[in-house]
Each structure stands twice: as structure tokens, then as C-alpha cells.
Amino acid sequence: MPPTKSEVTRLLDRWSAGDTDALGRLMPLIVRDLRNMAGKQLAAEGPGHTLQPTALVNEVYLRLAGRRTVQWDNRQQFFAFVAGMMRRVLVDHARRQRAEKRGGDAVKMPLDEAFRLPGRGNVQVLDLDLALRGLTEIDPRQARIVELRFFVGLSVEEVSAVEGISRTTVKREWHTAKLWLLRQIHGS
């Protein structure tokens, strides 16, 4: 038996059953897969180029979203998928860890510490997720830009290519989005 295939399946099962560690192991793999796919997609010329998800991404996605197939008609759709997926993975991970912490397993590492988002403040993934939902309601494009920049890790240039808007616009939207999100998070 190929050890890894069963290993991945096993991890996915454990994750579905609520084991945070399992996702912790899977995550680097998923992220890497997604990043690679994103990189390939950015490198691919023009529209009409459809990208197949890797087996791993596919399987994880099916578990997460419960959809039958993963398929994209254009680049924007693809990146929306990747961004959404990465966000889901991260949020799910955070949620499980929080639940686990409430369960009181003292040996685990300080979870809030691990899930603090980058930056000087003390913002956590779940708060960001909630705030982003608010932003999506009033400015979906701006929320997408945040997802692409932050969860997928695209550069300003790459976001401008994916969304078909100027770099200046991306920069301005990114900056004001962060202000909005911070106010939303700290204000609530």
C-alpha cells in the first residue's frame, strides 16, 4: 500500500472527526498544493486555460464544501476558489483549536499565541473571518482583494492581473480595507 495516500486519507478522516493535529499536518500540504496551482495559473497564458485541481486539494475541498466536482471556467473563478479554500482551511483550523482549548488539554501549545495573525496587534483568524464577512456585504471586490493578498499570498501585481484592475487601485483598496477591518475587529 502506498503509505502516503492512506496517510492523507487517514489525516482527513481524523480531521473530519475533529482532530486539530491532523489538519495541522495536512495544512502545509494543502497550502503548498494551492500555492503551486495558483503559481501555475498565473503563469498560464490567457483565458480558456482550465486548471485541474490536484487530488489532495480536490479531496479536501470535497470534505470542506461537500461539492461533487471542482471546476473553473476562468482565472478569476479559480482564484476565488483558492482564496476561499485557504480561508476555510485556516478558519476551520482555528475553530477546532479553540474548541480543543475549551476542552482543556493543557499539554498543547498556547493556541491563541499560535493563531495570532501577523502584525503588531493581537488579531485572530476567527475575528478576521467575521470582519471579512462584513466587508463582503458592502464591498465584495475589496474583500476578494484581501483574500487574494492575505490568504493566497498574491502580490499587488498578481492581484491586479487576476482582478483586471490597476495596481494603484489594488494598493488603495488593500490599505483602506485593512483600516476598515481593524476598526470592525477592535470596535466590536
Added chain:
Amino acid sequence: MNPDRWRGVKEILGILTSGPPEERPSVADACGGDPTLIRDVEELLAYGHEAETFLEGNPWESASGEAPKGDDGAGVAPRADGPNDTLPPGHRVGAYRIERLLDRGGMGVVYLARRADDFDQRVALKLVDFHLHTGDILDRFYRERQILADLEHPNIARLLDGGSTDQALPFFAMEFVEGQPIDRYCDDHGLSIEERLGLFRQVCEAVHFAHQSLVVHRDIKPSNILVTDEGVPKLLDFGIAKILAPDPSLPSGTTMPGRRPMTPGYASPEQLLDEPITTASDVYALGVLLYRLMSGEAPYRLQGASFLKMVELICHGEPPRPSTVVRRFPAVEDGPRRWRKLAGDIDGIVLKAMGKEPRQRYASALQLSEDVDRHLKGLPIAAREGTWWYVAGKFARRHTLALAMLGVIVGFAVAATVLWRQAVEERGRAELERSRAEAARSQAVDERAEADRSRLRAERVSSFLEELFEAADPDADGAAAVSAREILDRGRLKISQDLADQPEVRAELSGTLGTVYNNLGLYAEARELKEEGLRWRKEADGTDRPELAIDLNNLARLLYDLGDYSASEQRLHEALAIWRRLGDDGETATTLRNLAAVAIDRGRHAEALELHREALELSRGLYGPDHPKVAESLYNLGVLHFTSGSLDPAERLLRQALDIHVRARGPEHTRVVSALGSLGRVLHARGRLDEAGDYLSRALAQRRRLLGDGHPHVARAEASLAALRLDEGDTDAAGELLRRALATLRRVYGSDNWRLADAESVWGEYLNAVGRVDEGERYLFSSYRDLTRIKGPNDVYTRSALNRLVHALEGAGRSAEAEELQAAHRSAEEQGKGD
């Protein structure tokens, strides 16, 4: 906040944060005095400071591991100045205390160490001695480490920790494994083939596990695979090579080959050429490992080889099949018969794993492991389709450009360096001369002048080089990428424009460029340049120089490949004359043999005989009568006599060759087997069937043992023996042999090959003998036609085919037809001789 309002706020924020601060309006002004708007904007702006870093980072790193921590600098043990100094026991590195030195390798030093804190854990501590910025390495380490730490597999030594030492050298802490490198383990424990394969499969599966986590080892070799006393293989250093490699995001076209940490003996073609590395590169290294474990030897002899030589061997070379080196292998305990079967499969598996192109290899390490398993279970393996030459040829074709360019760059660089060195040395010598003796003054002046000329030459070569590649740089003039062809054409133009007064440099560069054109398949240009180079060579060096003869020989080879035999012969004769004048018997003999080869191709057997005879005499004079080189000539002569129908001398010469080869190389050498086979065919032609049968079956048995079933040489031996069995009346044996031979020959050569045609002619005779007359006749006719076309009417194989056809026609009572055919053949022969 509703969408419209947010849009308005964003606009105001834009005004308030762009442009020079002194020109920005106040918040109140920007908001037009609207108090709720002012509050919103001011609240948002208050987060400006936090926003600078907010979300500016990788969420995945903080999610999956603690923040990188630096060296804690603890410990008062004596400092070592660098990694080459051995750290004393007790010295502290990070959280570890050194116990003793374990190994000193290409990338650094490995110590046995123990954690200095509460965890009592023994680790292998690797201190990196690699001239790269520690920061880069550590950055990569932190990027990779979660993935590497998660590689939890019983056959992979885990990466535990990493950091930097007091001297800011990176270190890695790994699970400590006590064991022997896998190759030594197998040999020391006298493992059987099956046991070795079992161990190898475990290694494959561990590698596959890592591949599934997207970790490529990049440096698989025996010293990175330790086997414990319990017989468990453990892979070390997984992922380390990537951390130590130069950043792949840097433009790779500029990196010098060889900068990546790798072990040439196990490096794949793409690794050597600095092309992208994938899991397929590990599959290749596993192939080399299997080669080593099965045959006891490395596929290529790379010791002391230059980089260019390595490229040639690894990217173009065909290593001997493991089964041919395997005779020296000590662990063949199951008898030759069993080993033979094993060898054929293993050859195929190793060959496939070591494909020159990544896509020709097994798609995964797991597939490789599964094929080994199929072999162990006696099932047909997936790997038996490819052949060495097919794979090598394909790679060469696809990479000609890269290789050709690499060749020319290295060639130029070498030429420039040599010339520069010469200039420096000559100049130094000249200075010395001058100061030593006033009397030698005039001579010293001469030498200085010569040294200056050399220096000038070196400068010309290197500036030529620079300009050429400057022109090829797509950024230089903003034009689209320049093709290799264009670079070469420019180079050619520059040679004629800029180097008109430098015959020697010009000769050198014309010859080199000619080779590159040739490598790219641009033969006409290659020919022109080589001929041009030759003219300049003559002008620069005069006519009696070894360099000129070598150039002539190279050109002759090119002309021969182009099919211009008469021009090729002419150049060879020129070279021959030079070697004769220089009195170099060895080179003269080689050139004679080349001439003989051309003569044979043109159907001039008598002349070829003369040439071989002289080569034989020269070889005897040089090496004595019993030297293998002499036997080589004897063999060539014998075969030549045989193909032109002189059976007496053929038998005599082949027997002499056989004797020498047996004495010099033992009874099992391939040369001995070739001689046995040829002698067998001669004896068959002479009608001495018993004797012939003896030789031919010995030849077949040895071929099978050395090469395994399914090899074209085995098929040839089968066909020869089959022809004899037919004449003996043993049609069953003949049919059996022929079926196998034809299957192999068709698989290897496709159609349109003289060896296949020869075997098909015998097959036609067999069909005739068992009563399938119509079918047999078709084979007899078509093989005769093919042989006439491919080998010409004068050839012994063509004549044999004719004889079989004539015999069959006569047997069917169609003598008139047979007569006609023979007459036609005779006139074709006459025509052929006149050519």
C-alpha cells in the same frame, strides 16, 4: 455602513493619505464638515499605524509553527573558528552538547550530540559548511521545517531542529541513526538478490511517502541511507539539499552548473544541467542506487572527470547493463540460470528508472518499487519496453540546444584560459631569460613578442566570446529571445570579420563552432566551418601537425555521416599522410581502419583487406603479436574475408583472433563470444556442421548468459544456430530459435534492418521446410530484396539469402526462375564492383 457610504469614505481616505502631507486637506475639510463622516474617517485613520503591519505576512507560518528563534548563545565551551575545526566534546550548539564527530562530508560536519536540557535525546547534528549566506539557508529552513518535521515515517530520519551556531553557521539536528550505508551493509552481510531488492523497496516507499508530502530528497545516495543492525533502512537528510540550494527563484540561466549541492554519481541529467528538479530526479537516483546494489559498481566512471565529461557521460552515455558487470558480483548463489532471468528484468528496471528524460522514468518511486515487486513475484515487469539507445537518443535530441551551448561556452572558456595561461607563462619565462643572460637578449625579445601575441590571442578569444553572448542577451537590445542558431550565425560572421589576421584563433573557433552546428544537426554549415577551420589551421601551423590530422579526421567523420564518402576518404588520406610523415604508427593504424570502414561501405572489399592488413602489421609492430589490438585487426580481417567469400583465410584469421582473446581476456569475454559466433558461421558455410554447431551453441549460451534473453545479439546468435539446425534437418529446434530471434529483432529494430532481413530469410527457409511454401517464399523474396538494398549484392548475407531463395525455387521445380534470378544478381554484382 452601506456600500455607497463606504465608497465615499474610501474616496476621502484616498485624498487624506495620498500626495505630500503638507498639501493634504484637514479631515474636517475633506469631509465637508459632516460630523458622522468625520467620526468614521478619524476612527479609521486611527488604525493607520497598526494597519502598516496588519495582514502583512504569511498566516500559514504562524498557524503551523512557532516563530523562528535564534541561537541562544548559551554555553562557555571553547569556540571553534569554523566548521573545519572539530568541535570538542561538551561544546554547546543551540540546545545541544557535542559528544563526538560522526562524519565529515561535502556539505559540512556531522556530530553525535545530546540535548542539553531535560529531554535526553541523542541527535545527529549537522553543521553546514557551505558558502552561502546563513540567513538564506535559515530562511529556507524555517520555510521548510514544518513540512520536514512532519515527515513521519519509519524509514526516514526525522529532522528535529535547526538554528545557527555562535559563528552564525546554520546547523540541523536530526534523529540519530546507528547503521551502515546501504551498499556496505548489503556487501558485508552478503545479502541475496531478493534481500537486496526487499531493502531497496523499503527505500523506494519511504521516498514515495516524502514525495507525497511534496518533499524531494535531491541527494539520494548510499551514504544517505543507513541500515540499522535490525536491518531497517533509514533515509537521512531529507529536504536538506533544497534548503542548501541557491534560491530557485533567482534567474537560473546565470547560475553556473554545479552550484547546487549534489553528488555527481547520483545526479540526474536535469540536476547536472541545472534544470528544474522534481520527484523524477529522486527516481533517477534510486535507479543509480539499484544499479550499484545489483552490480556492485557505479554506472559511470566519474572519478576525476571534468564537468563537461560528466555531462557527456550522464546526459549522453549508455552505462553498461548491470547484468554485464554482474559477473564479478559475489552474491550469485542461485546458479547462473536463475541469475540470467533476474538480470534481464533488473536491466530493464534500472534502465527505466535511469531514463535520461524525467518522463521516461517511472512516474513515481512507488511504481519503481512495484515493478521490483512484480519481478520478485515472477510477473512480467512494466519496464521492458525501452532500450538504452532509445532513451539516450531521445534525450540528446531534445537537449541538443542546451548541450551544444554548454559545450561551446565551456569550450570557449577553456580555450581562453589556456591561451591566457600560455601568455602568462611565456611572458614569465621571457622575463627570466632576459634577466639571466644579456647574450640571449635577442631570443628573449623574440619570446616576449611571442608571449605578447599569445596574450593578444587570449584577449581576442575572450572579447569575441563576450560580444557574442552580449548579442545573445535578449535584454541588451530589447529584442525577442535570440535563437542558438542566430548566435552561431553571428559568431560565424564575427569570426570572418574580426579575426582575419588571427589564423590560429580563427582555426580554433571555426572548428568549435562547426562542432556546435553539427550538434544542432546543421550539417552543411558544420561542414563549411570545419573546412574553413582546416584552411586556417594549415595557414597557422603548416601542414605536418597532429592538430591538423585530428581536424582532418573529424571532418572525415562528418563527411562520412553526411554520406559524402569520396570527400571523406580524401580527408582520411590527407590525415594518413600526415601521421605517416610524423611516424605515429598507432594513429596511422587507426586511420587505416577508418579508411577500411569507408571502403567496405563502398563495396571495395579487396582494398579494405589491404588497409586492414597494413593496420594489422603496424599493430603487431607496436604491441607485439599477442596483443588484443592485434586480435581486433585479425578479427576484422577474418570477417572481411568471410563476407567476401574467402572461407579459408577467414577461418584461419578468426581462429588466431579467438586464441589471443581467450588468452588475454578469458573464455567469457564478449570478444571471445563474437569470435566464436563468426567462426561458427564460417564453419557452417564450409559445411562442417558438427563443428559449427558446437561453436554456435557455445556462442548463443554465452550471449544469453551475458546479456539475458531479448537482447539483439542473443537474437543474432539464435538466428545463426537456427540456420545450422535447418541444414541438419532439425526443423523443430530451428523454428523455436527463429521465433524468439524474430520477436526480439522486430522489437528492437522495427523493420528495414539487415539483421532482421537475414533472420527472416532463414525463417522463409524454415517455413518452406515445414510445408508452408507460399508463406516461406514471400519471406525469402522480401528478405533478399531488403538485403540487396541495404547491404548490396556483394555481401555474404545477401548471397546467403539468394542461395536460400534459389534453393527453394529449385525445390519447387521452378529452375528457370531461379536461373533468371541468379543471372540478374551476377550482373548487379558486376555493377557493384565497378562503383
